[in-house]
Amino acid sequence: MLKNHKVIRNTFRFFLYLFAAIGFLFVGVFVAMKLHLTDVKGSIDSRNSFFNQNKDNENVKIEAIKNNPKWMNTTEWETLKNGIIKDKEMILKVSNETNLPARLIVSVIIPEQLRFFTSNRESFKKYFEPLKILGTYTQFSYGISGIKMDTAKKIEENLKNIESIFYLGKDYENILDYKEVDFSDDDRLARFTDQHDHYYSYLYTALYIKEIEKQWQRSGFDIGNRPEVYATLFNIGFDRSKPKSSPDVGGSIITIDNKDYTFGGLAYDFYYSNELSDIFPL
Numbered sequence: 001m002l003k004n005h006k007v008i009r010n011t012f013r014f015f016l017y018l019f020a021a022i023g024f025l026f027v028g029v030f031v032a033m034k035l036h037l038t039d040v041k042g043s044i045d046s047r048n049s050f051f052n053q054n055k056d057n058e059n060v061k062i063e064a065i066k067n068n069p070k071w072m073n074t075t076e077w078e079t080l081k082n083g084i085i086k087d088k089e090m091i092l093k094v095s096n097e098t099n100l101p102a103r104l105i106v107s108v109i110i111p112e113q114l115r116f117f118t119s120n121r122e123s124f125k126k127y128f129e130p131l132k133i134l135g136t137y138t139q140f141s142y143g144i145s146g147i148k149m150d151t152a153k154k155i156e157e158n159l160k161n162i163e164s165i166f167y168l169g170k171d172y173e174n175i176l177d178y179k180e181v182d183f184s185d186d187d188r189l190a191r192f193t194d195q196h197d198h199y200y201s202y203l204y205t206a207l208y209i210k211e212i213e214k215q216w217q218r219s220g221f222d223i224g225n226r227p228e229v230y231a232t233l234f235n236i237g238f239d240r241s242k243p244k245s246s247p248d249v250g251g252s253i254i255t256i257d258n259k260d261y262t263f264g265g266l267a268y269d270f271y272y273s274n275e276l277s278d279i280f281p282l
Helices: 002-034 048-053 058-064 075-086 088-098 102-119 121-131 149-160 185-190 199-218 227-236 263-271
Strands: 042-044 137-139 141-143 250-256 259-262
Touching (some): 075 102, 075 121, 088 199, 102 121, 102 227, 102 263, 149 199, 227 250, 227 263, 250 263, 259 263
Antiparallel strands (some): 042 250, 137 141, 250 259
């Protein structure tokens, strides 16, 4: 009898310590995210002066990457390109709904997908490369563009808040409304975690771009047709978007085939290349 009590007591202690450890882990992750300790180290692109000097010269931009950069000759890009083609109709639908060029939306998605593929090499080789599909984030950041839930909430709030510098106007106030009035965080999460339907990933990404664009316009700065800036600002988040005359280009460093690229630089490379230009023209 005494032995049974001892076993029960030890079992109880085991589960008590186990749940305490799990709770501590979740609290630690939550605090780290709030303090941005989980953010990937970023960098200012070495070509930053080039971007700013030639921001209005389309001929110079296209000439600069006439020959496809090295990363466009990789299996990662081939897989990503095929995944984007599969989502063609969805992307064009979001482009039409948000009045935002489809190529600009895609240019912001591409760096995030390349980062996903290069940081999940085993999954890429076993799953994404053979199937030629896009990767979906399911932890901390979500969907094919790696949007954090705090960012998704902020995008939604900006649509409703007429006092917000990010407010887009009445035409967009209800574009992200939920079917149920009492929606939950699980309902929001479900929009991003369906591996077969990327509609909301594209829609939230497009609305983020438009809200940032509106912020800069209201501050007296027009980003214009600069995918590298939009991508950089998407990567670093709302709180670090500080309108100014000469915006920095950069963001997270992504290593592809032993070469380092910046988030904004990859968006620029794609946008002014000939890749997928028959589907998403410049």
